[in-house]
Amino acid sequence: MINTEIAIIGGGPAGMCAALAAAEQGAHVILMDRESKPGGQLVKQTHRFFGSEKEHAGTRGINIASMLEKAIGKYTNIEVKTKTTVLAIYDDGLIAIEERDRYKKVKGKKTIIATGASEKMIPFPNNDLPGIYGAGAVQTLMNQYGVVPGNKVLMVGAGNIGLIVSYQLMQAGIRVEAIIDAAPGVGGYFVHASKIRRMGVPILTSHTIKEALGTDFVEGAIICQLDNNWQQVPGTEKELAVDTICLAVGLSPLTDLLRHCSCLMKYIPQLGGYVPIRDEHMETTSHGIYVAGDASGVEEASSAMVEGKIAGLSAAESLGYSQNIQALRQECLDDLKSLRAGVTGLKIREGLELLAV
Numbered sequence: 001m002i003n004t005e006i007a008i009i010g011g012g013p014a015g016m017c018a019a020l021a022a023a024e025q026g027a028h029v030i031l032m033d034r035e036s037k038p039g040g041q042l043v044k045q046t047h048r049f050f051g052s053e054k055e056h057a058g059t060r061g062i063n064i065a066s067m068l069e070k071a072i073g074k075y076t077n078i079e080v081k082t083k084t085t086v087l088a089i090y091d092d093g094l095i096a097i098e099e100r101d102r103y104k105k106v107k108g109k110k111t112i113i114a115t116g117a118s119e120k121m122i123p124f125p126n127n128d129l130p131g132i133y134g135a136g137a138v139q140t141l142m143n144q145y146g147v148v149p150g151n152k153v154l155m156v157g158a159g160n161i162g163l164i165v166s167y168q169l170m171q172a173g174i175r176v177e178a179i180i181d182a183a184p185g186v187g188g189y190f191v192h193a194s195k196i197r198r199m200g201v202p203i204l205t206s207h208t209i210k211e212a213l214g215t216d217f218v219e220g221a222i223i224c225q226l227d228n229n230w231q232q233v234p235g236t237e238k239e240l241a242v243d244t245i246c247l248a249v250g251l252s253p254l255t256d257l258l259r260h261c262s263c264l265m266k267y268i269p270q271l272g273g274y275v276p277i278r279d280e281h282m283e284t285t286s287h288g289i290y291v292a293g294d295a296s297g298v299e300e301a302s303s304a305m306v307e308g309k310i311a312g313l314s315a316a317e318s319l320g321y322s323q324n325i326q327a328l329r330q331e332c333l334d335d336l337k338s339l340r341a342g343v344t345g346l347k348i349r350e351g352l353e354l355l356a357v
């Protein structure tokens with residue numbers, strides 16, 4: 001049995017910041033991630049980040065991951081376990097892990113779950129053909145393994161992820177035939193959309209994919225227009241000759257391990273689906289189980305980092321550590337408030353309000 005004060009599951013920006021905040025207080029932390037390197041989504045993000053300046057906006061995601069990893073390396077009270085998948089959490093808080101092909105048990109006095117999110121898929125005929133990818137998978141292929149997914153791409157989804165991945169595809173020499181989105185407007189930042197439009201790629205709003213064409217792999221796609229009631233408009237079908245269809249249609253919080261701990265969950269579409277009910281300290285309804293980042297509701301890396309700090313500070317505080325914790329947490333809560341301000345934060349604010357009801 002491996003014992004620790006705080007067990008953190010997920011080494012993305014939320015988990016890494018949780019580890020740093022708790023270790024700074026003096027707590028012993030084990031940070032576990034199934035990948036061979038910590039960083040979560042950041043390790044494949046070669047673009048300069050949007051978000052908060054305090055959380056490294058303007059820096060490339062991959063560099064933010066390196067900075068956080070370097071900071072973690074300075075703490076002897078943080079043990080990082082990579083290639084370690086958490087399989088289950090039992091009623092008594094025991095964590096079952098598979099670390100490099102060996103099954104082991106970890107027991108933390110407190111546990112922080114920061115497992116991130118998974119990509120959503122949408123139903124349409126032939127959506128299981130080889131050549132249909134999630135946008136995150138395309139980023140992994142290109143930016144981590146240097147492999148392009150195809151030559152001609154249809155991007156489904158004009159949120160920030162769809163726009164950024166389209167741009168990265170073009171940087172890799174791939175032709176993006178079109179970006180379509182079912183919504184009547186572009187969901188991503190206009191700065192990204194303008195860059196794409198300047199490169200001659202049409203962004204078709206109120207459009208959906210009707211069907212993927214091909215037998216053994218993608219050979220084309222049929223798209224069509226949607227009316228005000230989101231219904232397909234007959235006669236507007238258009239065939240695109242593409243070999244890759246990339247879906248950037250949203251993310252769902254990865255909450256399986258939270259359910260293992262019997263955390264109460266609520267369905268909040270604005271936060272991406274089922275999310276755990278938690279308090280301001282990011283503690284769930286299961287005592288001693290904290291949550292942070294996309295697992296608590298899909299947002300951005302900046303807020304994931306701040307939530308991680310709050311969870312790390314709060315878990316450390318509950319163990320008796322107390323170096324200026326209240327002031328540090330208040331600073332984080334203020335940061336979250338400003339990250340979620342304005343029009344761009346409206347959806348998240350609405351979601352959080354529903355969660356509190």
Ligand SMILES: Cc1cc2nc3c(=O)[nH]c(=O)nc-3n(C[C@H](O)[C@H](O)[C@H](O)COP(=O)(O)OP(=O)(O)OC[C@H]3O[C@@H](n4cnc5c(N)ncnc54)[C@H](O)[C@@H]3O)c2cc1C
Nearest residue numbers: 010012013014034040041050086116293294300301302304
């Ligand atoms: C294409 C794309 C572009 C983006 N661009 C931006 C941007 O410019 N600015 C911005 O602020 N945000 C951006 N984001 C969003 C941002 O990346 C996420 O909000 C952020 O990474 C969430 O952090 P996290 O730590 O909660 O989760 P993740 O980064 O997803 O990390 C979760 C970690 O948990 C690990 N894990 C999951 N389950 C287990 C398990 N059972 N056992 C062990 N490990 C596990 C995973 O391997 C992963 O490393 C982008 C996202 C995408 C997909």
